Amino acid sequence: MKKVLGIFGVLLAICVIASLGNPDFLNSYNLQNILKRTALYGIMGLGAAFVIMSGGIDLSIGSMVALVGCLMSLLLVDWGLSTPLVFLLLFLLALALGLIHGLLITKMRLQPFVVTLCGLLLYRGVARWITGDSLTPPGGFTGAHEGLRVLATGRVTLPLLNFPVPIPFLILLAVTAVAAVFLNLTIYGRYLLAVGRNEQAARYSGINTHRIVLLAYVLCALLSGLAGVLSLLDNNSIQPPQHGSFYELYAIAAAVLGGCSLRGGEGSVLGVVLGAALIPVLNNASSLLGFPTRLEFAIIGIVILVGVTVDELVKRVAAARRASHGAAAVKN
Amino acid sequence: MAEASDTLLQAEALTKRFPGVTALDRVELSLRRGEVLAVIGENGAGKSTLMKILAGVQRPDAGRVLLDGRAVEVRSVHEALELGIALIHQELNLAENLDVGANVFLGREPRRWGFLDRAATERDARRYLDMVGLDVSPRVLVERLPIGRKQLVEIAKALATSARILIMDEPTSSLSQHEAETLFRVIKDLRGRGVSVIYISHRLREVEELADRVTVLRDGRNAGELTGADIRPDRMVSLMVGRDVSLFEGRLPRSLGEPVLEVRDLVVPSNPRHPLSFTVRAGEIVGVAGLVGAGRSEMLHALFGIEPARGGSVRIGGVPVRLCSPRDAIAAGMALVPEDRKEQGLILEMTVRQNIGLPSLRRHCRAGGFLNREQERRDAAAMVQKLRIRPADDTKVVLTLSGGNQQKTVLAKWLLLRPRVLLLDEPTRGVDVGAKEEIYHLIEETAAAGAAVLFVSSELPEVLGIADRILVMHEGRLTGELGREGASEEAVMQLATGHGGAGETKRPRGS
Numbered sequence: 001m002k003k004v005l006g007i008f009g010v011l012l013a014i015c016v017i018a019s020l021g022n023p024d025f026l027n028s029y030n031l032q033n034i035l036k037r038t039a040l041y042g043i044m045g046l047g048a049a050f051v052i053m054s055g056g057i058d059l060s061i062g063s064m065v066a067l068v069g070c071l072m073s074l075l076l077v078d079w080g081l082s083t084p085l086v087f088l089l090l091f092l093l094a095l096a097l098g099l100i101h102g103l104l105i106t107k108m109r110l111q112p113f114v115v116t117l118c119g120l121l122l123y124r125g126v127a128r129w130i131t132g133d134s135l136t137p138p139g140g141f142t143g144a145h146e147g148l149r150v151l152a153t154g155r156v157t158l159p160l161l162n163f164p165v166p167i168p169f170l171i172l173l174a175v176t177a178v179a180a181v182f183l184n185l186t187i188y189g190r191y192l193l194a195v196g197r198n199e200q201a202a203r204y205s206g207i208n209t210h211r212i213v214l215l216a217y218v219l220c221a222l223l224s225g226l227a228g229v230l231s232l233l234d235n236n237s238i239q240p241p242q243h244g245s246f247y248e249l250y251a252i253a254a255a256v257l258g259g260c261s262l263r264g265g266e267g268s269v270l271g272v273v274l275g276a277a278l279i280p281v282l283n284n285a286s287s288l289l290g291f292p293t294r295l296e297f298a299i300i301g302i303v304i305l306v307g308v309t310v311d312e313l314v315k316r317v318a319a320a321r322r323a324s325h326g327a328a329a330v331k332n
Numbered sequence: 333m334a335e336a337s338d339t340l341l342q343a344e345a346l347t348k349r350f351p352g353v354t355a356l357d358r359v360e361l362s363l364r365r366g367e368v369l370a371v372i373g374e375n376g377a378g379k380s381t382l383m384k385i386l387a388g389v390q391r392p393d394a395g396r397v398l399l400d401g402r403a404v405e406v407r408s409v410h411e412a413l414e415l416g417i418a419l420i421h422q423e424l425n426l427a428e429n430l431d432v433g434a435n436v437f438l439g440r441e442p443r444r445w446g447f448l449d450r451a452a453t454e455r456d457a458r459r460y461l462d463m464v465g466l467d468v469s470p471r472v473l474v475e476r477l478p479i480g481r482k483q484l485v486e487i488a489k490a491l492a493t494s495a496r497i498l499i500m501d502e503p504t505s506s507l508s509q510h511e512a513e514t515l516f517r518v519i520k521d522l523r524g525r526g527v528s529v530i531y532i533s534h535r536l537r538e539v540e541e542l543a544d545r546v547t548v549l550r551d552g553r554n555a556g557e558l559t560g561a562d563i564r565p566d567r568m569v570s571l572m573v574g575r576d577v578s579l580f581e582g583r584l585p586r587s588l589g590e591p592v593l594e595v596r597d598l599v600v601p602s603n604p605r606h607p608l609s610f611t612v613r614a615g616e617i618v619g620v621a622g623l624v625g626a627g628r629s630e631m632l633h634a635l636f637g638i639e640p641a642r643g644g645s646v647r648i649g650g651v652p653v654r655l656c657s658p659r660d661a662i663a664a665g666m667a668l669v670p671e672d673r674k675e676q677g678l679i680l681e682m683t684v685r686q687n688i689g690l691p692s693l694r695r696h697c698r699a700g701g702f703l704n705r706e707q708e709r710r711d712a713a714a715m716v717q718k719l720r721i722r723p724a725d726d727t728k729v730v731l732t733l734s735g736g737n738q739q740k741t742v743l744a745k746w747l748l749l750r751p752r753v754l755l756l757d758e759p760t761r762g763v764d765v766g767a768k769e770e771i772y773h774l775i776e777e778t779a780a781a782g783a784a785v786l787f788v789s790s791e792l793p794e795v796l797g798i799a800d801r802i803l804v805m806h807e808g809r810l811t812g813e814l815g816r817e818g819a820s821e822e823a824v825m826q827l828a829t830g831h832g833g834a835g836e837t838k839r840p841r842g843s
Contacts (some may be wrong), residue, residue: 186701187693194690198679204638204670205690205745206662265681 003259003311004271010307011278018285025288032155032166036234037280038273039168040227044247045254045276046179046269047223052255053183054216055196055264056105056112060097060119061224061251065244067123068094068228070131073238076145077137083148090225097123098221102214120248128240140236152233168230172273175223180269192216196264250279253304278303339401340365340528341386341417341497346395348381355381357552358395363497366526368519370533370543370563374572374825375624375790378552379532383499386530387419388412418490419499424482426474426489433457433470436489460488463525464518480511484518491527498522499530504538505625516542534623536565536829548572565831573792573821586776588800589614592649592784593753599643600634603627603808607644610803610810612753612784617775619799620788621824627808628788629671632755635786636668637661648753662691664753667746669739671757671788677742678730685712685726688745695749715744719774736767743774754778756787760794772798792821806830 018025025031044061051058068090075086097119104115141149151171155164183189194202195212203209227247232238257275260267279300286299341363348356356378363369373379384390386397388406396403399415406412412419426435433453434441442452457470466484474482483503490498500519504512519529519542533539539546546558548571556571558564592614597607608631612618620628634641637655646653653664661668670676678687689708696704696711712726719740721733730741739759746754756775760768775798779785789795795802802814804827812827 185703187697187703188701190686190690190693190703194679194682194686197681198675200676201679202690204636204658204668204676206657206659206694207690208657208659265679 001268002314004268004274006311007257007259007271007274007278007307010303011274011281014278014281014285018281018288021285022288025285028163030284030288032164034277034280034284035169036152036166037283038277039166039172040231040234041247041250041254041279042172042273042276043175043223043230044227044251045258045272046175047220047227048248048251049255049258049260049267049269049272050179050192050216051112051220052252052260052262053192053196053264053267054213055199056213056216057116057252057262058101058119058217058220058224059113059116059248060101060123061220061227062244062247062249063120063123063127064094064097064221064224065228065231065247066238066240067127068225069232069238069243070127070136070240072229072232073136074130077141083145087229090229091222094221094225095218098218099214101221102217105217106210106213124241124245127243131240133240135237135239137237141233149233149236152230168234171226171230175226176269176273183269188212188215193265196266198265250276253300254279257304257307338365339363340399342398342401343382343386344396344398346382346385346392346397348378348385348390348392355552356385356392359549359552360554361547363528363530364545365528366523367544368523368529368531368542370531370539370546371549372533372536372539372546372568372572373549373555374792376551377549377572379549380501381552382549383419383501383530383532386412386497387417387499389419413493413495416494416496417499418493418495418497420483420486420490420501420503422502422505424479424486426482426486428475429473431471431473432461432468432477432485435474435485436460436470436492438489440493456492457488460492461485463491463522464488465514465521478511480507480514483507483511483515487518487522491522495527497528497530499532501532502534502625503531504533504535512538534625534829536568536831539563539568540565565829566826569822569825569829569831573825586615586780586800588616589782590649593786594647594650595635595644596646597644598631598634598641598646600627600630600808601639601642602630604642606809608810609644610813612786614782614784615779616800617779617785617787617798619795619802620786620805621790621792621795621802622805622828624790626805626828628805629757630808631805632668632757632786632788635661636666636755638668662749665751666753666755667691667749667751668755669742669746669757669759671761673738673742678738680731681729683727683729684716684721684733684741685709687730687741688712688715688726688748691745692748711748712744715748719744719747720770734764734767736763736770739763739767739771740774743771747774747778751778752783754783754785756785756789758789759787760789760791768794792824795824796821804828 048058048061072086072090075081075089076083101115101119104110105112150167152168154167156167156170157164191202191207191212194207195209199209231244254276255267255272257278258267258271282299282303283296286295287293339362343359343361345358345360346356347358359378359382361382371379371382381390385392386406388409388411391407397406404415406415427438436457437453442449442456454470461468461470464484464487466481466488468477468481474485477485487498503515507515523529531542540563543563546563546568548555548568550572558567590613591611593612596609599607622628630639633639635646635655637657637660640656646655648664655661655664674680685708689712692711693703696707698704716724716726721737721740721744730738733741760771763771775785775787787799796819800816802819802824803810804812804814804824806828807830811830814823
């Protein structure tokens with residue numbers, strides 16, 4: 001909980017600084033953009049967070065986004081399949097890839113890093129191959145398909161709020177709610193944290209640890225697929241070689257900023273969403289405040305590094321205080 | 333046998349304390365030139381600590397070590413090697429990915445102009461390999477060798493450091509009969525060359541064959557010494573045993589009921605050649621005694637589905653059960669308090685409540701897998717109170733609890749399930765005396781409520797104190813079964829070291 005407050009504080013501080021430095025930060029169009037990016041990173045970040053909580057890692061997220069995007073364009077525009085069928089096929093594809101990741105990691109005992117690194121290479125390659133490595137769909141969505149783009153570009157003005165909220169952000173809110181319920185209110189969420197902390201003790205307690213790990217990779221793949229659909233629709237057409245690259249790193253960054261430890265077993269849903277918001281806010285704020293865009297990566301890197309260092313220091317101070325307190329208690 | 337009887341190594345009044353235990357209490361030991369000295373004792377008698385001190389792995393709190401009559405300080409393994417003392421660990425310390433020659437000279441590689449001199453390595457390595465009668469090329473990768481030959485490589489490596497004293501900790505524990513015989517020949521040959529060997533083993537027959545002299549430790553003290561014709565298993569056993577059993581008075585009366593756990597020809601994966609059969613009745617506490625490595629934990633793991641059995645049948649309450657995972661075992665009414673509470677028993681970073689609830693969450697969850705938090709809270713509070721876990725706050729992270737309270741948390745999580753069969757693996761290890769007593773009481777209470785209890789422990793007084801019946805294991809086999817009347821430390825140790833006499837045949841009663 002302290003971590004969530006910490007990241008919320010940082011996010012708020014940057015927003016305040018940015019809006020004081022440049023009033024454009026608060027302009028409706030700018031905020032909508034930030035929310036849209038937040039939605040994308042948040043959806044992927046939650047997927048990455050489940051995997052990281054289970055004690056693993058998923059590096060294939062960005063390539064999965066590209067593959068799902070390219071395939072969707074191919075099936076919908078080139079092959080002319082119906083929209084529900086395409087969504088069903090994409091869902092099954094993501095499900096299958098997640099299952100394969102999970103099975104290779106649990107049953108074959110391969111390392112998550114290696115398995116998903118191969119995924120990163122493989123899916124990117126397949127995406128480029130099926131599209132002939134060219135812009136897809138070439139002319140963007142037209143005609144009957146154009147309506148679909150509402151999912152990514154639409155806005156809903158909520159009553160009371162008087163602010164048009166991008167639909168992807170509403171999707172993120174729904175995903176967040178489901179994820180939070182899953183993690184905090186079901187036995188599977190508890191099992192996921194237990195497995196991430198101590199796989200052996202979890203197994204000795206009668207938990208089917210393989211199934212839990214499998215579930216984490218499947219959820220991550222499904223959320224990556226959702227992000228793939230949204231980002232294709234948002235971009236209208238995509239470049240297979242670049243689209244979605246580095247997204248896995250944004251997703252992992254969001255998870256880590258949100259309090260996940262790569263050692264597993266730790267993290268909160270709300271924290272991850274705030275972490276996902278921090279990335280576009282930082283980007284946006286730094287460009288509005290006049291930093292060169294080329295510094296974008298460097299700034300994110302520094303913020304994460306400072307964040308985890310402070311977190312570690314806080315933990316050590318707390319541990320030291322507990323130890324001295326405990327010693328005092330023993331003496332009494 | 334060595335003619336020169338002059339003393340090479342002398343340990344005087346070595347004392348070593350660990351938090352809560354005195355591992356060594358003024359222990360004396362002397363080793364002559366060209367002799368094989370066996371050091372024996374029960375688990376926890378202090379053998380390993382003594383060897384670690386001699387080899388520079390640990391430092392004593394008091395006492396001193398004399399080499400050639402001169403006091404020396406052995407501050408590190410490196411210094412021990414310089415003094416000519418080499419320790420060969422039970423689990424070997426070889427770089428498996430390198431070849432034999434590289435291992436023999438690891439850290440002291442022959443060099444030429446700063447580069448590795450492969451020719452010299454090979455030539456010199458051969459010399460030491462010959463000394464241990466090992467006929468392999470120095471270019472062979474160590475990982476390709478069977479375990480017995482790896483052991484010989486380890487000895488060659490020690491000789492290459494010009495060791496005069498070899499300390500071997502249970503060297504035959506993972507060797508075949510044939511490999512062990514080769515090792516004995518090498519040891520005898522080294523003795524002829526004037527090398528002194530300190531030989532630690534549980535296998536009294538080996539000690540009888542090899543040792544010129546035997547030093548016996550018990551509870552961290554010298555318990556006696558044997559030489560020549562006195563080196564006989566029965567003499568050794570009588571020196572090894574004999575401890576205090578006052579902790580176990582005022583037992584709860586229990587009546588035994590129907591058989592609950594019936595195990596027939598259970599094939600444990602690590603010991604497939606010796607299927608196990610036994611029965612535990614309702615209300616009965618059956619102790620499983622044996623030395624470390626006798627296969628007791630492996631048996632529990634097979635029963636609990638962690639390393640599922642390869643054959644045989646298990647019935648619980650007369651019903652055959654399939655035990656392929658801990659989940660199956662729990663569903664069948666079993667519970668296991670595992671040996672290593674930090675790695676296997678608990679999730680240290682979680683709270684007492686979350687740990688206690690973990691195996692029973694599924695039982696109480698609502699439709700759709702939703703947690704029943706109220707039930708979880710009530711159960712944990714009840715168990716904390718019943719088992720008197722301190723601090724009495726189930727929201728504490730387990731990591732912050734003392735060893736005894738951590739162990740009580742493990743018991744709590746399993747007792748909450750009301751198991752019909754309770755398996756316990758060293759349930760009082762690393763626990764203070766007060767908590768021990770409470771744990772004994774809980775075990776008896778559980779049995780009195782009708783559970784079948786199977787209780788593995790390396791502490792003989794404990795097994796003798798609370799078990800109604802004792803099964804003894806030796807090298808993966810059940811070597812005997814002792815009733816309350818026939819049970820004594822001597823009788824158990826005879827069976828546990830493979831000297832059961834009648835125990836080698838079937839179903840003996842006492843000794």
